[in-house]
Amino acid sequence: MRSSLEYRASDGQLYAGWVTTTATQPAGPGNDWADVAASESSLRRFLHGLPGVDQVGAEQRAAGLGTRSIKTSAKAFAIDLAISMVDLTTLEGQDTPGKVRALSAKAMHPDPADPTCPSVAAVCVYPDMVATAKQALGSSGVHVASVATAFPSGRAAMDVKLADTRDAVAAGADEVDMVIDRGAFLAGRHLQVFEEIAAVREASGPAHLKVILETGELQTYDNVRRASWLAMMAGAHFIKTSTGKVQPAATPPVTLVMLEAVRDYREQTGQMVGVKPAGGIRTSKDAIKYLVMVNEVAGPDWLDRDWFRFGASTLLNDLLMQRTRLTTGRYSGPDYFTLD
Numbered sequence: 001m002r003s004s005l006e007y008r009a010s011d012g013q014l015y016a017g018w019v020t021t022t023a024t025q026p027a028g029p030g031n032d033w034a035d036v037a038a039s040e041s042s043l044r045r046f047l048h049g050l051p052g053v054d055q056v057g058a059e060q061r062a063a064g065l066g067t068r069s070i071k072t073s074a075k076a077f078a079i080d081l082a083i084s085m086v087d088l089t090t091l092e093g094q095d096t097p098g099k100v101r102a103l104s105a106k107a108m109h110p111d112p113a114d115p116t117c118p119s120v121a122a123v124c125v126y127p128d129m130v131a132t133a134k135q136a137l138g139s140s141g142v143h144v145a146s147v148a149t150a151f152p153s154g155r156a157a158m159d160v161k162l163a164d165t166r167d168a169v170a171a172g173a174d175e176v177d178m179v180i181d182r183g184a185f186l187a188g189r190h191l192q193v194f195e196e197i198a199a200v201r202e203a204s205g206p207a208h209l210k211v212i213l214e215t216g217e218l219q220t221y222d223n224v225r226r227a228s229w230l231a232m233m234a235g236a237h238f239i240k241t242s243t244g245k246v247q248p249a250a251t252p253p254v255t256l257v258m259l260e261a262v263r264d265y266r267e268q269t270g271q272m273v274g275v276k277p278a279g280g281i282r283t284s285k286d287a288i289k290y291l292v293m294v295n296e297v298a299g300p301d302w303l304d305r306d307w308f309r310f311g312a313s314t315l316l317n318d319l320l321m322q323r324t325r326l327t328t329g330r331y332s333g334p335d336y337f338t339l340d
Contacts, residue, residue, distance in 0.1 A: 018268060019181035036233065041189040044231075047190060051222035062252035063298055066289040075288070078325050079099055080118050082287040082315075083110060085305045087145055087276070089313045090126040092150075093242070097132045100125055104136035111320050114327070120316065121176060121305040126151075127168040134172035145175035145210070149200060150244035152214075154179035158196060165203040176200070177210040179243060182217045185227060193227075197234035210238035210276060215247045215254045224254055239276035244311060249279025255290060259297040272301065278311025284322040287315055 029182075036046045068076055073146045076219035088107045090099060104123050111117040121141035123133045133144045146168035165176055178200045184192045201209050211231040215224050231239050239258055242249035262273045275298070281287060287310060293304045302308050 003197060005179050009018075013241060037133065037191060037194050043190045043194060044188065046331075047226040050225055055221055055253075058221055058253045058256055062256045062293065065293045066252060068289075068292045070288050072290070076290050076326050078288045078321070079284055079319050079326070080286070081303065081318050082291060083323070084118040084121060085308055086120040086310050086312065086316050086319075087122045087124045087278075088120050088208045089244070089311060089315060090129075091124070091126060093112060095126065095129055097129070100129045100132045101136045105141070106131050106316075107142045107254070110135065110141045110316060117320070118321065121309055124175075124177065125310070127171060127173070130168055130171035130173045131329075143174040144172060145177055146171070146173040147177045147179075147243075149178040149196075150326065151177070151179050151212075152245040154181045154214075155183070158199065161196070161198060164201045165200050167204070169205055169207050173207050175208045176204045177212055177240065179212045180213060180227065180231070182214050184215075184218070185223070188320055189319075190226075190230060194234045197231055201235035208237040209235065210240045210274075211236040212240045212243055212278075214243055215251075215258075215259075216248045221253065221257050224257045225261055228258050228263065232238060232261070232271075232273050234270075234320055236273060238276050238309070240276040240278055240309075240311065241281075242279040242311070244279035247280075248275035250281055250291065252289065254268070256293060256297055259294060260301070262302070263298045272307060273310065274307040275302070276309040276311055281310055281312040282314050283299055283318050284315075287312075287319065 021240055035042070037043050052172070067339060088103055089105055100123070107120045107123045109115075109117070114306050119140065119142050122145040123137065124145040124147065127146050127148060130146045137144060148164040148168050150160040150164065154161075161178075164324055165178065172214060175187050178197070180193050181196065197211055211234075213224065213227045213231065215227075218224050218227060240255055243260065255275065258275050262275055266272050275294075277288075281290065290310070291303065292307050
């Protein structure tokens with residue numbers, strides 16, 4: 001299921017069917033996809049010129065990769081890698097500063113009894129809790145991620161979305177997780193979605209931008225591929241499956257399609273974009289299946305928390321229980337670790 005996109009170095013053109021653009025970099029400071037995004041019609045032609053996704057093939061390949069067996073030292077390495085890729089998240093109306101501080105402590109030291117256990121990648125909270133998380137995490141190296149842009153619906157005026165983003169960054173967010181307007185995308189208003197992502201990218205300043213596609217609402221794998229390319233072209237540092245508030249959330253076939261998209265995007269532009277499946281990943285076995293998929297589809301360069309994340313807080317405890325079993329030979333019950 002390789003992309004039929006072709007980049008011709010001789011004339012600096014990116015081809016998808018008959019659609020061309022001189023742009024080879026994502027939007028943002030010094031980069032521009034302006035030729036493709038010059039009008040709704042040209043952007044739609046580009047996105048619909050992308051190769052279609054073979055639904056049966058994608059699902060069969062994802063299922064096949066899920067049968068790979070990882071044992072002993074490779075499993076221990078995979079578990080530690082998965083822990084380091086978790087975005088430990090609390091996004092509830094009942095969140096309190098105390099809960100965020102406790103979550104931050106766990107993010108820095110997931111297993112207080114074992115100092116060799118790696119820290120997680122980030123703590124993800126609402127904008128009003130960013131300052132609390134930033135203070136608690138200090139110089140630990142664990143990032144603070146904040147949802148923004150009227151999460152989880154994305155249904156708000158653009159000035160509200162930008163204010164939401166700027167507030168999060170001003171409070172100290174290292175990363176911003178925005179949601180696209182799925183209604184606009186499904187209605188064919190691709191340019192509107194592109195411009196919103198580009199504007200949020202600008203408002204994010206130095207913070208990295210993760211763009212949530214909410215794939216459970218996109219209806220088809222073709223739409224997942226188009227939304228992935230749209231987000232990357234507009235300047236996303238990461239593309240993310242879900243808010244975790246809509247089912248289905250992350251699934252292996254959807255993640256496979258997104259991994260193919262970032263792989264093809266780098267082949268055509270030289271730019272790497274990260275991937276974050278979020279929602280529904282609860283066991284170490286599932287996490288390892290995703291890591292196998294990352295290696296086989298995108299490549300080993302993505303096996304790094306700078307380029308792949310898990311948005312799954314319940315996953316962390318299972319990873320810790322499996323890690324304890326590998327190091328001690330005994331299972332620890334769930335009561336040995338805090339509930340998040």
